[in-house]
Amino acid sequence: MKKTLTLAIAALLLSAAPATAQKTVSVPNSADEVVVWWDNSTAPHSNFETEDERINERRHVSHTSQTVFYLFKADPAKATGQAVVVMPGGGYSRISIKHGGFGMGEWFKENGITALVLKYRLPNGHPEVPLEDVRAAMGYLRDNAAKLGIDPSRVGVCGSSAGGHLAAYASNAIGGGERPAFSILFYPVVSGKFWFQNTFRNLLGEERTPAGHEAFSTDGMVDESTPPAMLILCDDDRTVLPENSMLYYQALKRHGVRASMHIYPSGGHGWAGNEKFKYTGEYRRALLDWLSALE
Numbered sequence: 001m002k003k004t005l006t007l008a009i010a011a012l013l014l015s016a017a018p019a020t021a022q023k024t025v026s027v028p029n030s031a032d033e034v035v036v037w038w039d040n041s042t043a044p045h046s047n048f049e050t051e052d053e054r055i056n057e058r059r060h061v062s063h064t065s066q067t068v069f070y071l072f073k074a075d076p077a078k079a080t081g082q083a084v085v086v087m088p089g090g091g092y093s094r095i096s097i098k099h100g101g102f103g104m105g106e107w108f109k110e111n112g113i114t115a116l117v118l119k120y121r122l123p124n125g126h127p128e129v130p131l132e133d134v135r136a137a138m139g140y141l142r143d144n145a146a147k148l149g150i151d152p153s154r155v156g157v158c159g160s161s162a163g164g165h166l167a168a169y170a171s172n173a174i175g176g177g178e179r180p181a182f183s184i185l186f187y188p189v190v191s192g193k194f195w196f197q198n199t200f201r202n203l204l205g206e207e208r209t210p211a212g213h214e215a216f217s218t219d220g221m222v223d224e225s226t227p228p229a230m231l232i233l234c235d236d237d238r239t240v241l242p243e244n245s246m247l248y249y250q251a252l253k254r255h256g257v258r259a260s261m262h263i264y265p266s267g268g269h270g271w272a273g274n275e276k277f278k279y280t281g282e283y284r285r286a287l288l289d290w291l292s293a294l295e
Contacts, residue, residue, distance in 0.1 A: 022039075022040070022049055022050070022051065022052045022053060022063070022065040023052035023053060024039070024052075024053045024065065024066040025052075025053040025054065025055045025061065027055060027059065027061060027068070027070075027097060027119065028059065029070050029097075029102055029117075030072075030102055030105075030106060031070035031071055031072055031102070031105065031117065032071050032072060032073045032109075033070075033071040033073070034068060034069070034070055034071070035068065035069040035071065035140070036066065036067075036068050037067040037068065037069055037133075037136055037137075037140070038066075038067050038136070039065050039066040039067065039121075040065045040066075040121065043067065043121070043129075043132060043133075044132060045126065045128055045129055045132060046126070046129070047064075047065065047121045047122060047123060047124040047125075047126045047129040048124060048125075048126065049063050049064070049065045049121070049122070049124050051063040053065060053066065058096070058098065059096075059097055059098040060090060060094045060095065060096050060097070060098075061094060061095045061097055061119060062090075062093065062094040062095075062122070063122070064095060064119060064120065064121050064122050065121060066119070066121070067118070067119065067120060067121055067133045067136065068118075068119040069116050069117075069118065069119075069137055069140060070101070070102070070105065070116070070117040070118075070119070071114070071115075071116055071117075071148075072105035072106060072108060072109035072114065072115040072116075072117065073109065073114050073148060073149075074108075074109050074111075074112045074113055074114045074149070075109075075112070076149050078111070078112035079112045079113075079114070079149050079150070080111075080112040080113055080291070080292075081149075081150055081151040081154055082112075082113045082114075082150065082151070082154045082155075082156065082181075082291060083113065083114040083115070083116070083141050083145075083148065083150040083151075083154065083155045083156070084108055084113055084114075084115050084116070084155070084156045084157065084158045084184070085115075085116050085118055085134060085137045085138055085141065085155070085156075085157050085158070085180075086100075086101055086104050086105055086108070086115050086116065086117045086118060086157075086158045086159070086163075087118050087120065087130075087134065087157065087158070087159035087160075087163035087164075087166045087167055088100035088101035088104075088117070088159075088160060088163050089159070089160040089161025089162045089163040089164065089186075089270070089272075090161070090162055090163070091161065091162050091198050091199045091202060092122055092123055092130075092162045092165075092199050092202035092203050093122065093198065093202045094122070095119060095120065095122070095163075096161075096270070097117065097119060098273075099270075099271070099272065099273035099274040100160040100161075100163065100186070100270070100272045100273050101117040101118075101119075101273070102117060102273070103272070103273025103274060103275075104117070104158060104160075104272060104273040105117040107273065107284065108158075111288060113291070114141070114148050114149070114150050115158075116137050116140065116141055118133060118134065118137050120133040120134065120166070121133055122202070123202060123203050123204075124202070124205075125202075125203075125204060125205025125206070125207075126205075127169075127203050127204060127216060130166050131166070131169060131170060131173060131174070134157065134166060134167075134170040134174075135170070135174055135178065138155055138157075138170075138174075138178065138180065139178070141155050142155055153181060154181050154294075155180065155181055156180045156181045156182035156183060156184065156227070157170055157171060157180040157182075157183050157184070158183070158184040158185075158186075159183075159184075159185060159186070159188065160185075160186035160187060160188075160270075160272040160273075161186070161187055161188065161189060161199075161239070161240055161269065161270065162189050162199045162202075162203075163186075163188075164185040164186055164187060164188025164189060164190075165188055165189040165190065165199065165203075165218060167180075167183050167184070167185055167188070168183060168185060168188055168190065168218035168221075168229070168248060169216070169218055169221070170183075171183045171218075171226055171227050171229070172218060172221035172222060172223075172226055173221065175225075179225070179227060180227050181227055181294075182227050182228050182229070182230075182291070182294055183227055183228070183229045183230075184229070184230050184232070184287065185229055185230070185231045185232070185245070185248070186231075186232050186233065186272040187232070187233040187234070187237050187239075187240050187242075187244075187245065187269055187270075187272075188218075188231070188240070188244060188245060188248065189240050189244060190217060190218050190219050190244035190245065190247050190248045191217045191218075191219055191243075191244055191247050192210075192212070192213025192214060192216060192217045193213065193214075193217065194241060194243075194244070200212075200213055200216070203216060204216065217247075218248060219247040219248045219250070219251040220251070222248070222251040222252055222254075222255055222257065223255055224255050224256060224257070226252065226255065226257050227257075228257060228258035228259060228294060229248070229249075229252055229257070229258075229259050229260075230259070230260045230261075230262070230286075230287060230290045231245040231248065231249055231259070231260070231261040231262070232261075232262050232264075232272075232283050232286075232287070233245050233261075233262075233263055233264070234263065234264045234265070234266060234267040234268055234269070234271075235263050235264065235265050235266070236265070236266050236267070236268055237267075237268055237269045238268065238269070239268070239269035239270070240269060242263065245261060245263075246261075249261045260286075260290050262282075262283060262286055264278075264279040264282070264283070266278065267279060
């Protein structure tokens with residue numbers, strides 16, 4: 001399956017070419033530092049976005065063409081040495097950056113984990129583009145590990161919904177020493193067999209095929225080198241069915257990879273980083289316990 005994935009990505013890269021730069025938006029944030037990394041005119045590959053970036057009253061960002069790192073730096077007195085790249089969801093049509101991004105970044109920081117919240121370029125039918133942004137974000141954390149007070153071997157990923165797909169995708173498609181040390185997946189999109197999901201349409205484009213859905217289903221990418229994962233979701237999620245997380249968990253266990261899955265009885269979808277979620281205390285305690293056990 002990984003060979004199939006590699007061939008699919010290679011075919012997509014052959015058609016990549018620079019696109020005209022679009023207007024970008026400033027996103028209100030609580031980060032300690034903001035780093036504008038690159039855009040479609042300077043990154044290795046473009047998502048060929050033709051519209052200007054937009055942000056709505058809920059702080060959902062769409063039509064992204066610029067990659068931005070929002071850094072939430074752990075207090076050195078509390079730092080665990082771990083760091084995480086946070087990828088909010090939004091079905092690959094927008095980035096829901098307020099709770100799933102900044103909310104998570106603030107919480108990680110408060111608990112001694114440096115977080116980089118990633119405003120990634122949406123795929124727009126070019127799945128190599130957001131992966132390229134994740135790789136850059138991880139490289140930034142590792143290259144600046146001494147300044148940030150982190151261990152470069154303990155950089156993981158965290159994603160929710162479509163961001164969960166991206167986190168799992170990065171956990172398997174990025175190899176060698178660049179691979180994430182761990183992944184935290186909130187109600188992730190996993191399998192393209194759920195054809196109704198708009199996420200795969202936005203990832204692969206209107207001309208997607210069943211073969212493309214299979215190639216980018218992250219449960220089929222798992223092998224013995226996949227990093228440990230914690231999956232967190234609700235039983236009553238009707239946006240991304242719980243079967244997605246189950247498929248990824250089962251794949252991890254088939255290959256002997258450490259994994260933990262926490263399913264809460266209610267709450268639906270889209271609550272990562274939102275203090276109003278009923279089981280926030282429970283999942284956060286479980287997550288910190290799991291992260292400390294990775295030592």
